[in-house]
Amino acid sequence: MNANVETYKKTINFNKNMISSYGTIFAGIAIILIFSLLSPGSFATLDNLINITRQISFLVIIAIGATLVMSVKEFDLSIGAMASLGGVVAAKSAASGLPLFLCILIPVIAGFLIGLINGAIITRFKVLSFVTTLAMGTIIGGFTFWFTGGATIFENIPASFKFIGQTNLGGIPLLSVIMFLIVISFWYVMSQTVLGRRFYAIGGNERASQVSGINIGKYKNIAFALSGMLAALTGALLASRLGSAHPTGGDGFFLNAYAAVFLGMTVVRSGVSNVIGTLFGAAIIGIMANGLTILEIPTFMQNVITGIIIIAALIIQKLGRDS
């Protein structure tokens, strides 16, 4: 009798643990099943799957930057504005006739440098990253507006600029390939290298990391610089896909990027931002958008549903962990 109670309790615990670590994954699978049932002919096809990987590539790349900054327990709220700037700089470069690799490299370097400035201000003066990067986002936004005069850049952009955004390699979009390469590289960095260890150490206990000889300022600077770089890259890739750039074209990524990171914190390394988790989080958001669009649900309703799904996933995970 007693033994029975014990095994019974163990099963319950097991299930609760399952929910806490895999809740988000279950939610993802459930979403896929539902869409597959509702629109089997158009959602659950290989073409659409490939399509989804291309659609989420932008969100994944920018969210990985946010993942890095969150791993040292800071926020970078300038990533949306940074992506807009990256797109505009890339498009302007293309319009002025620069070769493709420079059109990508210039915004990436700009993003890296602005990220360094973010980091320098935050670590040097010990101010809150939340507010600092919010203000930096405003500054970048203002600069982008001045730079473009508030207009979309689309004139004189050569077809060659669209190469990255619109090429398929044996049926797989180049954008998807780039996304997977970035995911794999940063997964490797965060889980297998000293840099990742130090990031997570700082995020876990900054003071103890300092006592252990880690130069906190240096590693936070690196995180902010990489975040700025990836955000600007996202903007440049988007411009290449569209063949144009709007001065606020990247702003919308900011909230979804953080939603992806927070969703991702519920999988793999529980409670800590991580690259694979972020990929999952971005995939859920992307799949929702894709599936709901196929079902012809209007955008405002899509937003409502996506928001509800995110909150539900967080609650399920939390309930699982607390018990």
Add this chain to the structure above:
Amino acid sequence: MALLQIEQLTKQFGVNKALDSINLEIGQGEVHSLVGENGAGKSTLIKMLSGVYPPTSGTLFWKGNEVSFESPKDSKDIGINVIHQDRQLVSYFTGLENLYLNNPYPKKKMGLGIDWKAMYKAAQRLQDKWGMDIPLDIPVSKMTPSERTLLEILRAMMSDSNLLILDEPTASLTDKESELLFSFIERLKDQGVAIVYISHRLEEVIRLSDRVTVLTGGKLMATIERSQLTKENLIRYMTGGKEIKSTRLPKMQEHQEVLLQAKELRSVDGSIKNVNFELRKGEILGIYGLAGSGRTECMEAIYGLRKIADGEIYFKNELRSKPTPGSSIKQGIVLIPENRHEDALIMDNTIMENMTLPILSKLTKNGVMQKKSELSLVQKEMARFKVKAVNVNQPVSELSGGNQQKVVFAKALMSNPLVYICDEPTQAVDIMTRADIHLFLKEQASEGKGVIFVSSDLHEILEISDRIIIFSEGETVAELVNDNLNPNDILDICYLNQKEAVQG
């Protein structure tokens, strides 16, 4: 009838039984101590008595009636107050706010807002009553470890206790503050309050207790009556008959070369004002001072955690102009910080991740972690100090307090330093480990390294040091060779200097 009766209490974490079928009675007005090696299950028992964990099985009876606690509030409501081994304070709240954390706030008339004045007055009255003088208006993060402990004790006095449980309360207290605590215990006992007391300092256990229960590996070994209480007896039960070795190693010759030197050191924040001392090769330099004397602050300044205003630090005769923790570790100076939760450990990370943090760059090839060599290194150090854990990948938050401290100590050895700055290195560890740590440091010294040993336990300082430096009010005030010194010699110097400082 017993106040509290514990029957067949068991607690299981995963596959491990932290406590196995414990039977125990606590009587009214009794001081009942729990002793046992690190990880024996003492804190786990306390956490079940205070509703932090539910028991896996077993029953509790309170004044003869069966009780079960759903939360800490349930146990507090019937008059069980606890001071946990990990201090439970909100670090950015002031002392006053922490006092009222789980007590009702006095309200202003008509319930409009909190009556801060009444709060402050009530708190001061309580301080006066118990002879305490904790600064209540500063945040806990600015308090010393001993002030934090006293604050928790004061908080426990805010509501009436029938049973007061103290889990290693003296771990960071100086003798004077411990005496204060012992007098509270006597007073409470006279009022009929039962006390459960946990400590690795056997002298105080013997002095205070009516009965002592020895736990080993989660099992109750024996409950010893007052008449049978001797140190030998306790150690015999705790170790299962083994002796604790106290080895005297041959001292190195006098007048060895100076390893580390501080000259007229003053910190920007004024916590140290004028510090002068030398650490020579092959010696253990004891550092003692009353609470607030600046000993911890000085160690932090030398290591590079506290800004220096003027004065010099020399390491092997070379000036260290702007020390940082990174440069210290590189040159061979390591700090074992006093506060293990805030300064030493990343609680959610694994034992391995914590231990190798200062030497990550030595465990890499082109920036990539070499996990095999990391694993074998960590396993070796864990075995040396007998860290009790499931495996290297267990988060340190799941270890017992003493085992966490062993991880802190082992972590410091990783970089194979020349100078050890140890701030309360044996806090929370059992007497066997304490002897191991002492032996280890003595061996290191005899190999020509230098050890600075800071402790609030004067007996420990006298036991291990070759020379002793005394701190008072941020200054080094005396240097003594540890040759037939007795505790009062040192305390006299401390009090004399404190008085002079007060009189200006």
